[in-house]
Amino acid sequence: MAAITGYAEAILEENDAERIKDHATKIVDAAGRASGVVRRLSKHSKENKDENMVEVSLNDVLIDSLEAMKLRKSSPNIEVIGNYEEIPPVKGNRNELRQVFFNLLKNSAEAMPEGGKLIISTRAGGERVEVRIADTGVGIPKDHTAQIFDPFFTTKEVGEGTGLGLYVASTIMKRHRGTIDVDSEEGKGTTLTLRFPTADQTSETEKDAGWQKKRREPPRPNRKP
């Protein structure tokens, strides 16, 4: 950058056409080097961000999260039913996904203090993978459904709930280009549905995004005559 400014200033003071040309060549070289540095830096930060995005089997992550809950010990009256279908991998961060499932499973368990059924199902549908976590718990009142994903929204006692579980889950789902939907009936139970693009699909989208980025680059400003 200093080199570019220096040569540009030199041009302003210079009358000799040959020297001006020489300075301009140096500016072009320096600008080329600078943009190389920027390109390498942004590539590096992108790699860092995607570092933990690997092909993940959601069935495995679900089983991990469920084990981490130690439900059999803490809530022996909850019957866990698992319907794990064969599903293609998704591209994701295993720790983050474990956090999503854990937060949802915990909410379901907390919604069934007297016990009930916790039904976990996975299935593949076209370019998506679907995970459902359903419970036969207290349910969510209609006027709460718009708020449950808000940070700090909780109906639990101080010290019991932070109101961050679903907020964190929805943030992680966005990062995975997935969606999270709720369907609930007071007194009957709640179903949370998570949908993820398959790993194949994610790679396709990334390719398209790269292509579009190139196309949308703004035209260079016209040089003043």
Ligand SMILES: Nc1ncnc2c1ncn2[C@@H]1O[C@H](COP(=O)(O)OP(=O)(O)O)[C@@H](O)[C@H]1O
């Ligand atoms: N499975 C569920 N059954 C009933 N209510 C739920 C369920 N999941 C979430 N909720 C409601 O959404 C609120 C927010 O959930 P969450 O963000 O995990 O915070 P927290 O569990 O700390 O309260 C809960 O307080 C509860 O009212």
Ligand SMILES: [Mg+2]
């Ligand atoms: Mg919670």
